[in-house]
Amino acid sequence: MAAINRDDVAHLARLAHIEMSAEELDRMAGELAVIVESVKSVSEAAGDDVPATSHPIPLSNVFREDVVGHTFTADQALSGAPDSDENRFKVPAILDEA
Amino acid sequence: MSADATLSFEEAMEKYDPVLGFEVHVELNTKTKMFSSAPNVFGDEPNTNVNEVDLGMPGVLPVVNKTAIESSIKIGLALNCKIAESCRFARKNYFYPDTPKNFQTSQYDEPIAYDGYLDIELSDGTIFRVEIERAHMEEDAGKLTHMGGATGRIQGADFSLVDYNRAGVPLVEIVTKPIQGAGSRAPELAKAYVAAVREIVKNLGVSDAKMERGNVRCDANVSLRPHGRERFGIRSETKNVNSLRAVEHAVHYEIRRHAAVLDSGEPVVQETRHWHEDTRTTTSGRAKSDADDYRYFPEPDLVPVVPSREWVEELRATLPEPPAARRKRLQADWGYSDLEFRDVVNAGVMDEIQETIAAGASASVARKWWMGEIVGRAKNADVDPGQLGVQPATIVELAKLVEDGKINNKMATEVLDGVLAGEGTPAEIVEKRGLAVVSDDGPLLEAIDAALAAQPDVADKIRGGKVQAIGAIVGGVMKATRGQADAGRVRELILAKLGVEG
Structure with a gap:
């Protein structure tokens, strides 16, 4: 994997909706580069005979029967919402007038 | 914009x-x-x-x-x-x-x-x-x-x-x-x-x-x-x-x-x-x-x-018959021509016709009602035909009423409108609107006598062998009965009354 540079960090920050100052971008580019390097050592440990995986335990087909379980009431669902209206989550306008 | x-x-x-x-x-x-x-x-x-x-x-x-x-x-x-x-x-x-x-x-x-x-x-x-x-x-x-x-x-x-x-x-x-x-x-x-x-x-x-x-x-x-x-x-x-x-x-x-x-x-x-x-x-x-x-x-x-x-x-192994194969089978079962069947498919009433046939209608009756009556009404109402509210049982009942001679085709479409207007079942609407075909000969004979008396010259023509003139008398009877008579029966009765062979 190529090294993480400052532009990558700025791009990721924008995608993740995180505001970062110039100094933070510089610092994070350095820190992330170290992390990426460290993780890379795992790839070196695994030989060609170890297949890539997305899960640490070799399981597959973990399913649930299609049976209705528990639900929240609207009040419970909305109990952690910063704002609500008509039993629904209220969120700021998302797009400006096009 | x-x-x-x-x-x-x-x-x-x-x-x-x-x-x-x-x-x-x-x-x-x-x-x-x-x-x-x-x-x-x-x-x-x-x-x-x-x-x-x-x-x-x-x-x-x-x-x-x-x-x-x-x-x-x-x-x-x-x-x-x-x-x-x-x-x-x-x-x-x-x-x-x-x-x-x-x-x-x-x-x-x-x-x-x-x-x-x-x-x-x-x-x-x-x-x-x-x-x-x-x-x-x-x-x-x-x-x-x-x-x-x-x-x-x-x-x-x-x-x-x-x-x-x-x-x-x-x-x-x-x-x-x-x-x-x-x-x-x-x-x-x-x-x-x-x-x-x-x-x-x-x-x-x-x-x-x-x-x-x-x-x-x-x-x-x-x-x-x-x-x-x-x-x-x-x-x-x-x-x-x-x-x-x-x-x-x-x-x-x-x-x-x-x-x-x-x-x-x-x-x-x-x-x-x-x-x-x-x-x-x-x-x-x-x-x-x-x-x-x-x-x-x-x-x-x-x-x-x-x-x-x-x-x-x-x-x-659980898959149902594919739609294309099903269409082929249904067309063969129903005996529709390619054109008839394509019209049915394009009008979006194939499922409805299948249900209607399953409810007891013949293939031709089902097609006649869906394609001839319901599709047009659905178009006017700007809804899919299946959404208009006509049940397969309604069509079966209407067809039976026509077949039994209780109502004629023209009345049946009126009854359908009544069903769609929520007036009840076809039988109830026939009763309520007084639409039944007059099949009791008594009132018909009275109407025939009146029609013959009103048009004596036509009556003479028929007696003289001009059977085709009978239309005027039949028309008079239908008018007097407000379209509720069975025209075929009226014709028979007139000929019998005048002693003429049809």
Whole structure:
């Protein structure tokens, strides 16, 4: 994997909706580069005979029967919402007038 | 917002060759959601069909719905796809309030079904093969209602309200390969393709398949290229075109709009377009940007789905007869000509006719009522014929009343109107409106005497052998009985009265 540079960090920050100052971008580019390097050592440990995986335990087909379980009431669902209206989550306008 | 320039469809076709592509989202009708045990029910009170998984609370774990996997495999098989030996879910990361997790659990490079095709029959019987790239599993998002602003649309809204009842409902997204060679039939093909997908998932019983409820939703991609050029043009993606008619109109419109853009020498902008049913036009959504970097990665909270070949074959064995084969069988059973059957299919009443026949009507009676009476009334009411409210039993009853000579055909259509107006069953309406054919000879004989007395010269002609003059007398009787007499019987009685052989 190529090294993480400052532009990558700025791009990721924008995608993740995180505001970062110039100094933070510089610092994070350095820190992330170290992390990426460290993780890379795992790839070196695994030989060609170890297949890539997305899960640490070799399981597959973990399913649930299609049976209705528990639900929240609207009040419970909305109990952690910063704002609500008509039993629904209220969120700021998302797009400006096009 | 100024309207976009368009060319006429004919001119666009003269200059350019359209290439289409569709993403059709099918909501499965499982009892529960894709990854949570909350109920998958349409139309309930907001935010009551949710639990911690649907709301993306910290530390929760999704668990895959087995029935949703089976439904997805069935859809893949019905689309002639290969079923993956192993596949995984992936996170599609984006920030938007329709998903409380900030990602949608979907499939990325490992769809459960891939490399299929669907043979689409156009209205004149032409078969057009649409190749299927993939069908993958994912979850639906919550429903946003944009409040305030001028239009209730997303642009200019003051705030939005979110209902997560739909969040996590199982979806299968069916993606075509680029569809080339449709030419001027592109709009028709678009409609027929979406109709075919809808028919398949309905037939499989894996979706309620109601487009008006968003069970089947279509994103339509359109691009144009000059005739003879291999390379595709830049495409637009018209989102959420949610009726069959709208699919046809949206493709028609986008072809005309693209043609005008290309004619002006400008490049087409690769963007999302919003469909507006009222004006039958699209408007610009947002251009593709680096905000569309979804950073897919394998979902670490779910393990791979590995459908054994035995399981796949078991599911294949449960598949119902494919729609095309079913159509062939029904046409043969019913004895309709190719043209008659195609009209039935195009009018969208094949299922209704089948149900009517199953309820006891003959094939010709079922066709006569649906095609002759109901389709036209549905068109006037601007609804699908099946939605008009005519039950198969109603038609069977009407046909029986006619057959038994209780009412004639003209009265039967009146009775049908009465049924549609909610006046009751056909028998009740016949009674209430006093529509029964007069079959008791007593009142008829009185009316005949009166008619003969009123037209003595005609009576003499008939006595003299000019039987064809009888029409005037029959007419008089029908008038006197307000059309409720059986004309054939009246004729017999007149001849008997005058002692003339018919």
